[in-house]
Amino acid sequence: MRTKDETKAQDILQATLDEVRDVGLAGLSVEAVARRAGVATGTVYVYFKGKDALLDQLYLRTKQKFATQVLRDDGGPIRAAFTRMTIAYVDYVIENAAELVFMSQMANSPYLTAETREQAAIGLRPLAALLERGKAEHLLKDIDTGWMATFLYETVKSMAPLARGLPPERYREFQETVATLCWDALKA
Amino acid sequence: MRTKDETKAQDILQATLDEVRDVGLAGLSVEAVARRAGVATGTVYVYFKGKDALLDQLYLRTKQKFATQVLRDDGGPIRAAFTRMTIAYVDYVIENAAELVFMSQMANSPYLTAETREQAAIGLRPLAALLERGKAEHLLKDIDTGWMATFLYETVKSMAPLARGLPPERYREFQETVATLCWDALKA
Amino acid sequence: MRTKDETKAQDILQATLDEVRDVGLAGLSVEAVARRAGVATGTVYVYFKGKDALLDQLYLRTKQKFATQVLRDDGGPIRAAFTRMTIAYVDYVIENAAELVFMSQMANSPYLTAETREQAAIGLRPLAALLERGKAEHLLKDIDTGWMATFLYETVKSMAPLARGLPPERYREFQETVATLCWDALKA
Amino acid sequence: MRTKDETKAQDILQATLDEVRDVGLAGLSVEAVARRAGVATGTVYVYFKGKDALLDQLYLRTKQKFATQVLRDDGGPIRAAFTRMTIAYVDYVIENAAELVFMSQMANSPYLTAETREQAAIGLRPLAALLERGKAEHLLKDIDTGWMATFLYETVKSMAPLARGLPPERYREFQETVATLCWDALKA
């Protein structure tokens, strides 16, 4: 008997990401996903319970991957950690355009479970921790941590697409600019 | 012969907005829009060429309404104009939640025409003008105006939802915090 | 605007009956029903909520039509009413073969609602009433009316198909035989 | 190499019977049958050529088992043999509810081969023989044997389900009533 192939699940998830980027969440069809992933339509249902479950799982994985890759506090000096995070964030957005489109399309869609929404929020904790540390050291403004986290998280995400297509040195400049803007905004 | 009734077109547009807020762009059906607007399905096609055209037009109107209501530079002192704009922006987001959901859902969808996207960008000009003025007066950082405009536009939009449900004094505090963050970020 | 056409609903119901006769309940597809009725697939859903509802409604109508046409007690002498009913029953089965196949296929299917089953049972009341009358007049055996009703109802239904294809005089003979068998079985 | 296991074939047939009782012929899926039988889907195809063949074979076996168990003429006095048969029949129906549902669902379905239908009819011969014997002894009416056989076969089958849930003494009473009704119907 053929054994379940985790690669295939990955292929399907990636195909979904690419399809949403190309035709949007509203235009997404399971058949197109399957074709793109190089499997039969029915195979999607071997790995995922249905379209909803597929999208839900993909959302969670994407959020988690992002959190793991970007939102890390290495415990070093605040300013350095802050800058490093911002720069990694911009890189992530540029390198994972499809992921970002997908997350924004899912945000207000009926596909998203309340539970998944909660789960996804957990990934933001390291960011909050970093900001708390900064507040404790009086390097950052003494305002609601949730507000600051949202500021940072959303601002970088929204600005990052501007970096697309920039030549290397301008790209570097852009990253530093973003880091500066955010730091100036939050610093005490 | 009954004449085309502008009220009806408005009803349909508003119903679309409300539907998208409730079921998302992916769950939107013309029939549900018609029912919500209190007209027959066919009537939607009397006022709009099709679903795509309806969404496209609604996007444009929404963007323009927003620009007119929020992104105005009254020519006064930079800092004051800046703060006034930020505060009006938060108010707008809170009072027009459906509009915001709609715009974010449309942003990366295939429904959006390149042309409409351009048209919509025009509304940002007053914002750019304000920032240029601030740069000329050396009150703001000397960085790319487009970058700054995006920063301001996206940051306030992303943060504003946090204000939902806040008691009046906290709401006021929130608005001021947002204005401060943005000013500190951009000021020279 | 086109107005809802009750004829169309009838066509769909009849087409369903014919399809079930030809391909069985398990082989029934909405598309085939629509094609047979001369309407588009979607039209079926204009008149019926879904396949289940279509079958459920059809079952009820069929049972009721049968009850109205066959299970009537005209109040005359028991034996005569009894015989008349039996003969009408055989005629009905022969003339409405598709209906009978449909009812037998539905009987143990998951399509049948408990509620519909109850509703359908109501049609048997006139039969029970006739039997009660016979028992009161001591012309029939004094056994459970429900048992007698089931006996009569099921026996004639099961035997009737034997009449198919019989030449007229044999057909008449068959009807009388069935009437005699049933009468002899139940008479005191 | 493991050898074909007759137990497994039996399990699959029994599982099919139970599934049809629970979800009907229209709701039957090979996967559900396999799961219920405790084997893999593919295994069903080791023992049966396909779904159709499975149902066809099951139908034949069921009919034959029934014929062997119920429709036997032990050669004793007509009336006694007749009564014994009727009583055994009721018992069979009560004890093998799933079989009966299955046979009724198959009766008018496209799954049934003409050949199988013929094969199944052979089982009715002992019943016909008994009736012939009764006619020869002038104990039974002189009418078409096929008609009488159908009468007996169908009537008992249709009435038997009424016995379900009856307390023992009522159950006994019911069996005798059925035997009496049938005898009175057919006796000369």
Added chain:
DNA sequence: TATGAATGAGCTTTCATTCAT
């Protein structure tokens, strides 16, 4: 203009069957 019945393409999903192991 306004209606909503009618359409049929296309959607998600199921499922009989095959096949690699």
Added chain:
DNA sequence: TATGAATGAAAGCTCATTCAT
């Protein structure tokens, strides 16, 4: 033989759009 992953052809149903009224 036994498995269950993989397949793809339908199935039921929805919905953007058209059209008769």
